[in-house]
Amino acid sequence: xxxxxxxxxxxxxxxxxxxxxxxxxxxxxxxxxxxxxxxxxxxxxxxxxxxxxxxxxxxxxxxxxxxxxxxxxxxxxxxxxxxxxxxxxxxxxxxxxxxxxxxxxxxxxxxxx
Amino acid sequence: xxxxxxxxxxxxxxxxxxxxxxxxxxxxxxxxxxxxxxxxxxxxxxxxxxxxxxxxxxxxxxxxxxxxxxxxxxxxxxxxxxxxxxxxxxxxxxxxxxxxxxxxxxxxxxxxxx
Numbered sequence: 001x002x003x004x005x006x007x008x009x010x011x012x013x014x015x016x017x018x019x020x021x022x023x024x025x026x027x028x029x030x031x032x033x034x035x036x037x038x039x040x041x042x043x044x045x046x047x048x049x050x051x052x053x054x055x056x057x058x059x060x061x062x063x064x065x066x067x068x069x070x071x072x073x074x075x076x077x078x079x080x081x082x083x084x085x086x087x088x089x090x091x092x093x094x095x096x097x098x099x100x101x102x103x104x105x106x107x108x109x110x111x112x113x
Numbered sequence: 114x115x116x117x118x119x120x121x122x123x124x125x126x127x128x129x130x131x132x133x134x135x136x137x138x139x140x141x142x143x144x145x146x147x148x149x150x151x152x153x154x155x156x157x158x159x160x161x162x163x164x165x166x167x168x169x170x171x172x173x174x175x176x177x178x179x180x181x182x183x184x185x186x187x188x189x190x191x192x193x194x195x196x197x198x199x200x201x202x203x204x205x206x207x208x209x210x211x212x213x214x215x216x217x218x219x220x221x222x223x224x225x226x227x
Contacts, residue, residue: 009153034215043117043203043218044156089155100171101216103148105155 003027004092006104014112019077021107023090026071030092034101035064035075038087047088048075080111116140117219119204125225126194134189134222136204144207145187146216147171147179149200156203162187194226 005024013019023033031052036044050057050064050073057064063076077084090104117138126132136145147159148171158171160179168179176198180188191198201223205216 006155036218041220043205043220045218046215049215100158100161103156105153 001026002104003030004090004102004104006088006090006107008107009105010108010110012110012112013080015082016079019075019080019084019109019111021075021077021088021090021109023073023075023104024071025073025092027092027094027102028071029094030102032093032095033064033066033073034091034093035062036089036091036103037084038089038106044089077109080109082111082113085109085111117204117206117217119202119219119222121222122220123223125227127227128193128195130194132191132194132224134191134202134204134224136187136189136219138185138204138206138217138219140206140217141184142206142208142217143184145181146205146207147177147187147189148203148205149173149198150203150221151200159189159202191224191226194224196226199224199226 034049035047037047038044048059048062048064050066055066066073087106087108089106091101093101120135143164146161148156150156157173161169162181178190201221203221204219207216
């Protein structure tokens, strides 16, 4: 039973446009959410996170939005650049609990020049 | 130098062989993890350790064992490798209690079991 779902295996956008990656979760105990980026032949790297007490967190071109009632979060990249082409994983955890990250299956983003 | 290193980076082995994947970190983190990544399945937790004397099973621990030799070292063993253990394996570390359970990943070990 998948607790963190990324329903789009892939996404293709034009350079300069907005990329929106979506993630849904089923476990209402999750209270901290993270996005990781992974390039081929490398390990995942932390990108941005958000606590459940917030609905938005912004870091440069990257913004994560959290809709707790819908159990949905999204990552916006504006403007998208070819170097953003990678696999993006959504992850969630319950702070103060086991604190184990639960990952989605990932979305492969391709930004075309 | 990389903070989290994994050896080997690539390994080909035969069914039934015992192999060990090693992970070392210089970040000084107490928590270490082993994941596997399969195409279309994302990252799944195999084992994790919150300190040197702590070992816990993840969601897919069958067929694997681990050893936490020191704070900086966490090894994953496949006692008798089978083809469906062909995958990309990642080690990770983290710092607890900061309110940000960010994990730092190694570069991965690509394992092929024939």
